[in-house]
Amino acid sequence: MVVDCPEPRGLAEFYRGLLGGEVDRPGQPWELNDDWSTLHHPGGVLCFQRAHDHVAPEWPDPAKPQQFHLDIAVEDLDAGSAEVLRLGGVLLDDSETYWRVFADPAGHPFCLVWE
Template sequence: MVGVLQCVVLDCPEPPVLAAFYQGLLGGEVDRPDRRWKLDDDWSTLHTESLVLGFQRAVDYVAPEWPDPRKPQQFHLDIGVEDLGVAKAEVLRLGGTLLDDSHDVWWVFADPAGHPFCLVWE
């Protein structure tokens, strides 16, 4: 095992609006302070009893049109890890690809099918 699922993140044009929408559907607390991320107009969260949803602003966002594969569904996983270097080695061993390791506390990878996900230092 590499880590634990931290957050499911959805790209969108207006993070606070989408967070409020999901709060109406699921309950929970919008934008609860959390050391793992900065809250601003480009990033909102919804802490529910069972999980955290993140909402990330995407410039030039194009909504998916299910089930049209030309406009696929858009999200990524944030996975908390104790050691980014050790986790990186395991992800690469499993067939993942490093996309960006320029940040201090999170790195972006792609799974073997190309879906992005982040390893986040806990």
């Protein structure tokens, strides 16, 4: 999956903080530069691509759609939420018992889901 964003390396580091893994592992089939960054995780690779005119989604406004949506399973919803906020995420909705909706630093919504 490739995610458009204004700062690829910063967003890759944000998701590394949440998911673990390695940012910008050398020797892969794509070029790593200021406009492209990767997060390598046992579950696969997330790629981040600079979009100079990136417009952040506004959840849940369908006029500015999500563009993509990750659900990240956590064992402790409160601890996971605290980590998201520490890393620079923004809480969008905590009205549900089993999940919380956040935005990453580029504005993309994602959920922490209690497993």
